Structure formats: C-alpha cells, structure tokens
C-alpha cells in the first residue's frame with residue numbers, strides 16, 4: 001500500500017511537486033497521468049528513495065521513504081523511465097545479479113529466474129547478452145528485474161514508453177497479469193486512454209499538482225451508452241431547454257450561463273436522435289448548431305471530476 | 316562469511332575473469348617483466364667487473380622493479396577507478412542498483428575492489444619474479460613486504476579519492492582529469508614542494524636543523540618513500556642532513572594515505588545516495 005502525504009520537491013526556484021497526496025490501496029493499480037515535466041518521475045524517484053523530498057513524506061507498507069529507505073527498498077519493485085543495462089551480462093546473469101543484491105540465496109534464484117523469464121516471455125533469450133536485446137525486450141527484462149524479490153508494491157515509470165504498439169500491448173498484458181497476482185501498482189504515462197486500460201484509479205498531475213483523481217470504472221460507465229450533444233441557439237434558449245428536457249431519452253441538460261448554448265446527455269438511438277432534431281426544428285426552435293461532442297476519456301474524466309467536486313462542495 | 320558477501324564485487328569479478336583477455340593481459344605483463352629482469356641480469360653479468368651477477372646488482376634490479384611497478388600503479392589506478400560510479404550514472408544503471416537494499420558502503424567498496432582487483436593481481440603475480448632477486452641476495456624479505464604495503468596503500472588511497480571524484484563530479488571525464496591531477500600532485504607536486512622547501516629552509520652545514528615541512532613533503536611523496544625503504548643507509552644520511560626527524564617516512568606515508576582512504580570512502584558513501592538513510 002502506498003500513502004503519499006503532502007509531497008513537495010523543489011529544484012531551486014522550480015516547484016516540481018507541490019503538496020501531492022494520494023493513496024493506493026493494496027492490490028489496486030493507480031495510473032499517474034501528466035504531460036512532460038508534470039512531475040511524474042520526480043514523484044516516483046522520491047518513492048523509490050532516489051530523491052529526498054523537500055517536505056512531506058510517503059509511506060510504502062507503512063515504511064517512510066525519508067526515514068526508513070532501506071525497508072522501503074525491500075518493499076518496492078522500481079522500474080525507471082530511462083535505464084541502462086550492464087553489457088557483458090547475459091539475461092539470466094542479469095537477473096541473478098539483482099537477485100543477489102536483494103539477498104536471495106543462489107538455489108532460490110535458480111528456481112525463481114525461469115519463472116520470471118516465463119512471465120515476461122523471455123525464456124528463449126536467457127543466454128543472450130542484455131545489451132543485444134531489443135528495446136521492448138529490455139523493458140520486459142527490467143520489469144522482471146523489478147520482480148526478483150517478489151515485492152508487493154510496483155512503481156513503474158512509463159513502462160511502455162518508446163515501444164511500438166505490439167510491444168506496448170505485451171507490456172500491458174504483463175501488468176494485467178501482475179495485477180491478478182495481487183500487486184499494488186503505481187504506473188505513469190502521458191497517455192490517458194492507455195493508462196485507463198490498465199488502471200483501477202487515475203490521478204492527473206499538472207505542473208506538480210495532483211489536479212484530479214478518480215476511479216476508472218466510473219469513467220467507463222459514463223463512456224458507454226450516453227452521448228453528449230451540444231446545441232447552439234439563436235434565441236429561445238429557455239424554451240428549447242424545456243423541449244429537450246421533456247424527451248424521455250434525455251438524461252440531463254446543462255446550460256452554460258450567459259451563453260447561447262447548452263449540452264444534454266442522451267441515451268437514445270441514432271434514429272431517435274434524428275427524430276428529436278426534426279421535431280425541434282419543426283417546432284420552430286432557432287437551432288444554429290446541433291452536434292455530438294466527442295467523448296474522449298479525458299473529457300469524461302474531467303466532467304466526472306467536476307461533478308464529484310460539486311457534490312463534495314454541497315456536502 | 317555471509318557478512319562479506321558483496322554481490323557487486325562478485326558480479327564484476329565474474330565478468331572480468333570470464334574473458335580470456337584478462338589472462339592474456341596478465342601473461343603479457345609477466346612476460347614483459349620477466350624479459351626486463353633477464354636482460355638486466357645478462358647485461359650486468361657481461362659488463363660487470365665481477366663477471367657474474369653480484370648481490371649489489373641484484374639490489375639494483377630490485378630497485379628498478381620496485382620503481383617500475385610504483386610508476387605503473389600511479390599511472391593506472393585513477394584510470395581504473397575514476398569512471399566507475401560516474402560511468403554507471405552515465406549508463407543509467409546506477410539508479411537501479413541504488414534501489415536495491417545493498418548498503419552504500421557495500422556498493423562503494425564492491426566497486427573499488429573490483430576495479431583495482433586486476434591491478435592487485437598483476438602486482439601479486441609479479442612476486443615470483445622477485446624470487447630472482449632473492450636468489451642473488453642483496454635485499455631482505457621485510458623490505459619486500461614494506462614495498463608491497465606501500466603499493467597497497469597507494470592503490471587504495473588513489474582508488475578511493477578517484478571514486479570520491481567519480482561520485483561527486485558525476486561525469487567521467489572531469490572525474491578522471493581531477494583524479495589524475497591529484498595523483499600528479501601527490502607523486503610529483505610533493506617532490507617539487509620538497510625541493511622548494513629545502514631551498515628555503517635548509518642549512519647545509521652543521522649544526523643541522525630540524526625541517527618538518529620538508530620532511531612532510533618527502534614522506535608524502537611515493538618515490539621518496541620508496542627510496543627510503545629500498546636504501547635505508549642512503550636515506551638516513553639524507554635525513555641527518557636535511558630533515559633530522561627519526562620517524563621512518565613510510566609510517567607517515569601510510570598514516571596519511573590511510574586517512575585519505577577513510578575520508579574518501581566515508582564521503583563517497585554519504586554522497587552516492589542523496590537520502591539521509593544509508
């Protein structure tokens with residue numbers, strides 16, 4: 001389990017992380033999204049005990065990254081965004097070396113390594129020199145390496161970056177498998193849809209601030225089914241809203257203050273939607289534009305979070 | 316036994332001695348030394364006034380070998396060690412190593428020992444060549460032991476400050492340059508300072524005065540200390556004339572460089588990981 005408390009990190013004048021707090025419950029996958037330079041790697045480096053925070057603290061299974069870094073290292077499997085591998089080492093030896101670094105005994109390592117190679121699909125590469133592996137294979141090897149000591153918590157910094165679609169999906173499959181094994185996983189990416197495929201929860205970080213956080217299943221529910229339709233009017237706004245609200249397939253109507261437009265969510269079929277528009281026009285409503293908003297994941301997520309915030313404000 | 320298990324060291328050892336190159340290098344080194352020794356013996360026995368290889372000349376060969384290997388150590392140690400932490404940083408393998416529970420001390424010492432191991436092996440495998448010297452006589456076993464102790468402390472001191480630079484400077488080339496510069500200061504700079512201090516502070520006719528500053532520069536200079544071990548009578552005469560201090564220079568040398576070693580390792584261990592924890 002990961003608990004991040006008011007984590008702040010400054011580099012000179014730049015506040016790379018600004019009081020970030022979140023929890024990742026045991027067995028869940030938390031996706032960390034943000035643009036380049038948002039502070040993902042900085043967060044992960046602090047969690048991996050590679051960088052001390054300026055203030056705040058984080059706890060991995062209850063161990064503080066500031067005060068008990070050695071314990072934290074035993075709890076986590078960490079995969080950096082950029083990493084190198086030792087040349088002159090073979091795949092098997094590479095894993096064996098890190099196994100020994102984690103104090104795993106030689107005969108245990110002998111049993112463990114084939115299992116890890118199996119998991120990341122590198123069994124037939126076990127005698128290849130690591131620097132001869134392809135980018136995707138190195139990435140998978142690094143993932144296997146992060147698992148040598150069977151950590152409960154995994155911290156994966158853009159594990160699929162720089163890979164082609166096939167290699168990306170291979171990495172995603174492994175992560176799903178790890179989730180099934182009950183690992184707590186913190187994973188970052190700058191691509192939200194991709195991350196949503198793997199995660200239970202999503203956090204969006206922007207300029208060092210965690211701006212939003214929410215569950216992926218909520219987003220999924222919103223994504224399936226309903227459409228969001230935006231209508232622009234040339235007058236008679238109230239009348240139009242009343243008209244659309246009366247339709248049984250319209251689930252909600254939101255008016256933008258001071259604007260000549262509103263949006264509504266709709267769960268009817270395309271046929272019914274055509275009917276709706278036709279009758280609105282026949283009714284003489286001065287509609288200038290009627291279009292279905294693209295419901296990408298980002299949009300939905302933001303909409304949901306706004307609702308959540310509104311609810312919280314009411315309570 | 317388990318306490319001394321150092322994964323970093325084991326790995327690098329395995330890598331280094333897996334390839335035949337290391338053995339070939341070793342072979343060539345010993346061959347070169349052997350040829351030098353044999354030609355020295357032949358040249359001496361032909362030109363010698365005695366017509367055979369004399370203990371006096373055997374002694375010269377010992378000097379010659381000892382200085383040669385000292386030069387080798389000074390020249391090689393920074394090159395072997397100044398890149399080992401910064402190199403891992405540049406290859407982006409260090410971070411992963413630092414997220415293992417291995418202590419910073421284990422990592423630093425493992426890296427140091429593995430990078431100087433080859434040099435140590437070169438030196439120790441040259442011991443049989445010294446047997447020539449023993450056959451012909453002219454030196455004592457305790458001199459040989461002291462010479463090797465001088466080698467070891469020199470390697471460890473230079474190796475450790477090079478690692479320190481490698482840790483704090485973070486880039487290999489500047490760390491190399493700084494390490495070589497400090498090596499040159501200790502091996503040549505102290506010699507220059509010695510000469511300067513003598514020009515200022517020495518009274519060459521009796522009564523001889525004590526000259527602490529010159530003594531210190533002399534006993535920090537590996538070549539002077541080597542000379543004081545190899546030819547004690549000669550050093551004693553110089554000492555009476557110039558320094559008037561009766562502490563053997565190698566004692567000062569070992570103490571000083573041991574201190575350098577400990578400080579460098581201590582700071583490297585503190586600096587390799589940014590966290591407060593070990």
Ligand SMILES: Nc1ncnc2c1ncn2[C@@H]1O[C@H](COP(=O)(O)OP(=O)(O)OP(=O)(O)O)[C@@H](O)[C@H]1O
Nearest residue numbers: 011016034035036037038039040041042043081190
């Ligand atoms: N060691 C450092 N020294 C100075 N500034 C740094 C350092 N590390 C990171 N930063 C700055 O902190 C900010 C956050 O960087 P970070 O690497 O955490 O971003 P990121 O979200 O991982 O981005 P990316 O998607 O590009 O990996 C950036 O503005 C970066 O320039």
Ligand SMILES: [Mg+2]
Nearest residue numbers: 040041042081
């Ligand atoms: Mg990053």
